[in-house]
Amino acid sequence: MYGFENERFLSVMNGAANNIARINEVVDELCKEGYENLFLLGTGGTYAIISPLAYLLKTNSKITFYHDIAAETVKAKPKSLGKGSIVITASLTGTTSETIEVVEYAKSVGAKTVVFVGDAKSPLGQAADYAIENDAENDNLVEELHLQFFALGARFMKNNNEFPEYEEFISTLKIMPEVLLKVREENDERAEMFAKKHKDTKFHMFVGAGNTWGETYCFAMCVLEEMQWIATKSIHAAEFFHGTIEMTEKDMSFVLIKGEDETRPLVDRVENFVNRYSDVVQVFDTKDYALEGVSEAMRKYVSPMVTATQLERVSAHLEKERGHSLEIRRYYRTVEY
Amino acid sequence: MYGFENERFLSVMNGAANNIARINEVVDELCKEGYENLFLLGTGGTYAIISPLAYLLKTNSKITFYHDIAAETVKAKPKSLGKGSIVITASLTGTTSETIEVVEYAKSVGAKTVVFVGDAKSPLGQAADYAIENDAENDNLVEELHLQFFALGARFMKNNNEFPEYEEFISTLKIMPEVLLKVREENDERAEMFAKKHKDTKFHMFVGAGNTWGETYCFAMCVLEEMQWIATKSIHAAEFFHGTIEMTEKDMSFVLIKGEDETRPLVDRVENFVNRYSDVVQVFDTKDYALEGVSEAMRKYVSPMVTATQLERVSAHLEKERGHSLEIRRYYRTVEY
Numbered sequence: 001m002y003g004f005e006n007e008r009f010l011s012v013m014n015g016a017a018n019n020i021a022r023i024n025e026v027v028d029e030l031c032k033e034g035y036e037n038l039f040l041l042g043t044g045g046t047y048a049i050i051s052p053l054a055y056l057l058k059t060n061s062k063i064t065f066y067h068d069i070a071a072e073t074v075k076a077k078p079k080s081l082g083k084g085s086i087v088i089t090a091s092l093t094g095t096t097s098e099t100i101e102v103v104e105y106a107k108s109v110g111a112k113t114v115v116f117v118g119d120a121k122s123p124l125g126q127a128a129d130y131a132i133e134n135d136a137e138n139d140n141l142v143e144e145l146h147l148q149f150f151a152l153g154a155r156f157m158k159n160n161n162e163f164p165e166y167e168e169f170i171s172t173l174k175i176m177p178e179v180l181l182k183v184r185e186e187n188d189e190r191a192e193m194f195a196k197k198h199k200d201t202k203f204h205m206f207v208g209a210g211n212t213w214g215e216t217y218c219f220a221m222c223v224l225e226e227m228q229w230i231a232t233k234s235i236h237a238a239e240f241f242h243g244t245i246e247m248t249e250k251d252m253s254f255v256l257i258k259g260e261d262e263t264r265p266l267v268d269r270v271e272n273f274v275n276r277y278s279d280v281v282q283v284f285d286t287k288d289y290a291l292e293g294v295s296e297a298m299r300k301y302v303s304p305m306v307t308a309t310q311l312e313r314v315s316a317h318l319e320k321e322r323g324h325s326l327e328i329r330r331y332y333r334t335v336e337y
Numbered sequence: 338m339y340g341f342e343n344e345r346f347l348s349v350m351n352g353a354a355n356n357i358a359r360i361n362e363v364v365d366e367l368c369k370e371g372y373e374n375l376f377l378l379g380t381g382g383t384y385a386i387i388s389p390l391a392y393l394l395k396t397n398s399k400i401t402f403y404h405d406i407a408a409e410t411v412k413a414k415p416k417s418l419g420k421g422s423i424v425i426t427a428s429l430t431g432t433t434s435e436t437i438e439v440v441e442y443a444k445s446v447g448a449k450t451v452v453f454v455g456d457a458k459s460p461l462g463q464a465a466d467y468a469i470e471n472d473a474e475n476d477n478l479v480e481e482l483h484l485q486f487f488a489l490g491a492r493f494m495k496n497n498n499e500f501p502e503y504e505e506f507i508s509t510l511k512i513m514p515e516v517l518l519k520v521r522e523e524n525d526e527r528a529e530m531f532a533k534k535h536k537d538t539k540f541h542m543f544v545g546a547g548n549t550w551g552e553t554y555c556f557a558m559c560v561l562e563e564m565q566w567i568a569t570k571s572i573h574a575a576e577f578f579h580g581t582i583e584m585t586e587k588d589m590s591f592v593l594i595k596g597e598d599e600t601r602p603l604v605d606r607v608e609n610f611v612n613r614y615s616d617v618v619q620v621f622d623t624k625d626y627a628l629e630g631v632s633e634a635m636r637k638y639v640s641p642m643v644t645a646t647q648l649e650r651v652s653a654h655l656e657k658e659r660g661h662s663l664e665i666r667r668y669y670r671t672v673e674y
Contacts, residue, residue, distance in 0.1 A: 246564075
C-alpha cells in the first residue's frame, strides 16, 4: 500500500496492546487511592482522539468525566479539577506545549496525571505522574491511542463494577492490530478512488456523530486542513439540520463518517437528506468490513479505530494524487507565534 | 436601527429579567429535593446558547454537569442521566422535535426537566416538569436565554454555597436590557461597514473561546450558513493552532470573537498570528463597549450577551446589503427529511 509499512503498523499497534498490563497497574493503583472525576484533555488531534473514550464512559459508566481542550483548561481553571481528579492526555512527541502546561497545572492543584507518549523521557513524559510509552507515527497514532485509551477507560469501569463486557472488550482490542491491517488493505482502492476524484476539490463538509465524531473532526482539521490545505467544515450529524443544512448544493462535497454505535441513525438521516440534494456524497462506513474475530456486540466499540484506519488510506492517496506531502507545514512549528 | 425595534427588545429582555423570581422558585425546589448532576442540552442554536452556562459552572462550581446535543443524548442514553439528574434546555417555538424527545426521554429515566420556551402551552412546555415562558424573536433570543440560563446557574451555585458574586451578578443581569440596547446602537455602524465589505465574501473563518465560543459557533452556523447561505468554519482559538492554522492566506476572512473571560489570551494569540498573515481580519471585542453600570468584575460574565448583541447587528445589515432575507430557508421546515 502506498506510504504504508505493514510491519511497522503491526509493531506500533502491538506495542499499544502490550501496554494493557501496565495500564491496568496504573488504573488499579489510582482506583485504590480513590478519585472523584476524570479529565480527558487534549490539543488538536489528541483532543479528538480522546473523544471516543468520552463516549465510551458516557454510554457505559456513571464515572464523572469532563472532555476538554488542554489550553482552555489551563486558562479556565475548572473548579472540579483538583485533588481527586485524574487527568488523562497524550502527545506523540511529548513536546506539545499546551499539553505539558495542562499537566503541570493539574499537578499544581493536586490532580493525578496519566499521559500516553511516544517517549517517556520527553518533557510531557517527565511532567506526568504516570507516563505510558509507545512510539508511533502520524499514520498509526490515532488507532494506537484509541486502543490504549479504551483499555484505560474499560479498566476504570471494571473497577467501578461497570462494563460487564470488559473481558471480551480487552480480547477484542488485542486482535485489532491484525483486524485494522485488513481494513486498510480492503479500503485502499476505495481511498485511492476518492483521492483521484477529489484531488482538486476545494471544500468538503464532514459529518459524523457519536464515537466517530472525534475522527470526523480530526481528519477534516488535522489532515485535510493541516496537511493538504483543503478547506473543510466538520459538523455533528444532529447539528447539521439546524443551520448547516442550508449550505447543501448539488456540487457540495459531503463526506459522511458512519460507525456502528447508537448514534448511527443520526448519520443515516443526513445521508438520506444529502443524497437527495447533492451529487457528491461519499460515505465511509465501518459496516463495510467483516472485522473477522470481532463479535457483533463489540463492533460498535471499535468503530473509531476502523474509521481512523479507513481515513489514513485517504490521507496517503491524497498525498500521492495531489503531489502534496503530508509533512509540509507553512506555519506549524515553522514560524514563531 | 435597521430591522430592529428598541421597544420590543426591551420588552423581551425585561420579560426574561422578570422571570428571575420564578427561576429562583424552581431551582430552590429542585435543590431541596436534591440532585446529582445537571444536563445542559440543546439543538443547534440552543446547544450553543446554553454553552456559556456550561462555562459559568465550569469556572465557578463543583456541581457536576454535562453539556450535550439533545438528539445525540436520546440515542446515546448517558448512564449518568437518570434519577437525580436535572435536564435544562430551551426552544423558542417549543416545537423542536429533538428537544421535545430528549425531555421525554429524560423524564422516562427519572430526571427532572426545566425548559425555557416562548409559549408554555407548546409541546415542549407541556412535556417538561417546569416550563419558564418568555416570548421572543430570533433577533433577541440569544440574550434573553443567556439572561435566564445565567440566573438559573447562579441560583444553583448559590444554593451550593458557591459563587459569592451572586447578588451583584443578578443585579447586573437586571440592567442588561438597557446595557445591551446601547451596545447595539454603538455597534450599528461597525456592523454595517462589515456587511458592506463582506456582502460577497464566500467563506469566513470564525474563531472564539471560553464563554463566547458558543456564540462564535452559533453565529457562523445559524446566521451565516442558515440565514445567508455563506460558508463558514468555526474553530476554537486553542484548536486553531493545531491544524486549521495552515489554511491561513492573505485573502482568508477571519472573524475573531473576543470576550473578557479567562480565555481571552487564547484569542489574542490567534489575533496576533492572523494579523501577520491575512489582510482580512475583523475583531468583535466586548471591550469596545463601556457597559455602563457593569462592574469590572462582572464584565467577563456578560461577555456572551454583549457578543450576541454585537453580532445581531451584523445579521441585520447582511440581510440589507445582500438583499437576502433572514427568513428564507430552502430546506429547514420547508422540505421533509
